Amino acid sequence: MTGSAAALGKDLIGLEPLSPDQIRVILDTAEPFKEITERRIKKLPVLRGKTIVNLFFEPSTRTRISFEFAEKRLSADTVNIGAAGSSVSKGETLVDTARNLEAMSIDMVVIRHWSAGAASFLAARIPSNVINAGDGAHEHPTQGLLDILTLRDHFGSLEGLRVCIVGDVLHSRVARSNIYGLVKLGARVGVCGPRTLLPARIEQLGVRVFARVDDAIRWADALNVLRLQLERMQDGFVPSLREYNRVFGITRPRLERAPKELLIMHPGPMNRGVEIDSDVADGPHSVILQQVTNGVAVRMAVLYLLAGGAPHLAEAARDWTGA
Numbered sequence: 001m002t003g004s005a006a007a008l009g010k011d012l013i014g015l016e017p018l019s020p021d022q023i024r025v026i027l028d029t030a031e032p033f034k035e036i037t038e039r040r041i042k043k044l045p046v047l048r049g050k051t052i053v054n055l056f057f058e059p060s061t062r063t064r065i066s067f068e069f070a071e072k073r074l075s076a077d078t079v080n081i082g083a084a085g086s087s088v089s090k091g092e093t094l095v096d097t098a099r100n101l102e103a104m105s106i107d108m109v110v111i112r113h114w115s116a117g118a119a120s121f122l123a124a125r126i127p128s129n130v131i132n133a134g135d136g137a138h139e140h141p142t143q144g145l146l147d148i149l150t151l152r153d154h155f156g157s158l159e160g161l162r163v164c165i166v167g168d169v170l171h172s173r174v175a176r177s178n179i180y181g182l183v184k185l186g187a188r189v190g191v192c193g194p195r196t197l198l199p200a201r202i203e204q205l206g207v208r209v210f211a212r213v214d215d216a217i218r219w220a221d222a223l224n225v226l227r228l229q230l231e232r233m234q235d236g237f238v239p240s241l242r243e244y245n246r247v248f249g250i251t252r253p254r255l256e257r258a259p260k261e262l263l264i265m266h267p268g269p270m271n272r273g274v275e276i277d278s279d280v281a282d283g284p285h286s287v288i289l290q291q292v293t294n295g296v297a298v299r300m301a302v303l304y305l306l307a308g309g310a311p312h313l314a315e316a317a318r319d320w321t322g323a
Contacts, residue, residue, distance in 0.1 A: 008305050011123040011130040014139035015180040023181055027149050029311045030294070030301035036073065037296055047076035047307055052108040053101050054080045056133070060112055062268050062292065063133050063143070067110050070299035079106075094118065098126050108306065111135075129306040137171050142302060143267050144177025146295040148185065150287055151222060153294070154263055158182065164190035164216040165207075166250065167226030167275050170197045170237075174267045178224060179205050192216040193248060196237045197228075213248050217255065222263035225250050225276045241274050250276045252283070261285055268292075 008022060015023065036042055052071050056064055064080070071078045081097075098109065108129040111119050116136030123130035134140040148158070155161050163182055169175045169191050182189050183206045191202060192210035203209060210216035217223070228237075228244065238244045245251075255262060264276075264286045272278045281288060305311065 008302070010306070011119075011132075012141055012302055012306065013120050013123060013130070013132045015141050015144050015177045015184070016139065018181075018184070020184045020186075023145070023148070023184060025311050026145055026298065026301050026305065027152060029305060029309075030145075030149055030297040033297040033300040033304075034294065036300070037293065042073050043075055044073060045075050046304055046309060047071070047074035050076045050107040050307060051105065052076045052078050052110065052303070053106050054078060054133075055097070055101075055109055055111045056080070056082050057111075057113045057118075058134070060133070062295070063112065063140075066292070066295040067131075067133065067142075067299050069296045070303055073296070074300055074303055076108075076303070094122060095125055098122055102126050102128060108303070131302060131306070134173050137173055137176075139177045139180075140173040140267075141177050142295070142299050143174045144181045145302075146291055146298040147174070147178055147224060147265060147267065148181050149294045149298055150265065150291050151182075151187075151263070153290070154287065155221065159186035161187045162190065162219055162221045163187050163224060164192055164210065164220040164222070165224045165226060166192045166213060166216060166248065168197045168228045168237075169193055169202065169226065170199050171229040172226050174224075175226060179207055183207075190216055190219060193226075194238060194244075213250070214254060214257070217258045217262065220262060221260075222265060223250060224265040224267070226267065227269065227271045227275055241271075245274050245277075249274065250280050252277060252279050255280065255285075263287060265291060 036044060054064060054067055068078060106128055110131045110133050111122060112133040113135050116138035118135045119130055119132035132139060132141055151161065151163065152158055165175050165178060179189055190208040190210055191198060192213050262285060264280055266276060266281065266288050270276055270281055272281060
């Protein structure tokens, strides 16, 4: 497979439509960009002259900043638009906003929206590249990719790796992107949480369901712990936060009873003392901060590939910096 068109196509809407080879191309392209983030000079000229709009209709800190870092390190011009500060708050539609942006000769749109399908809807109506930064409870592909890259960093191969996603799977776009990507790459995926927080018929996605977190911990090689998305919940999903922590929380005593050491991941933001205790989140087996670092490299890779960069040319990054 050669060329960015073969790698991704016009847009990145989710991991579900991508082939295993397409996912591997993104991960492999991210590797040289990881090295760039560790250098004194972190700039590459590969997107110089490109204009990227970050269109965020939902609050975001980690994802928005990570995309901004990625864009600036590739020398792109960036424009940040939030729903509260745009004409959307005055009744303008998503398509109206996008077409007005197109009239200003943009090249890419990174969109986060509360409605599932918003990124796909936009991509079908504008010629610019569209990157989904999270759409409702559908997908969050770059988060899924950075999680998978972090797992590959530590385990080498994903084939047969046991990864359990613990927590609020029902409302989680991160969970869906992880499941799609990991299953395609040969990992064995489990989910664990209260039945009220697991989608109906989730087994059809090729995952194993655990009713008890202690069983999930004994089975898994790595845990990806999800926060309770309280802002998306009505009453009745869990009895209380204290009860959730008691029954499903990832605590040190639970991990100490495991037959082996587990890798601990969390996409953030964390509810410390609810789904994960601080001594676990900050412990020696946590790779939460490495996920953040990998997020910039993955987003650089996606931007680079969508802009027309050939995957093998990313290896020449050290020459571009003059290092």
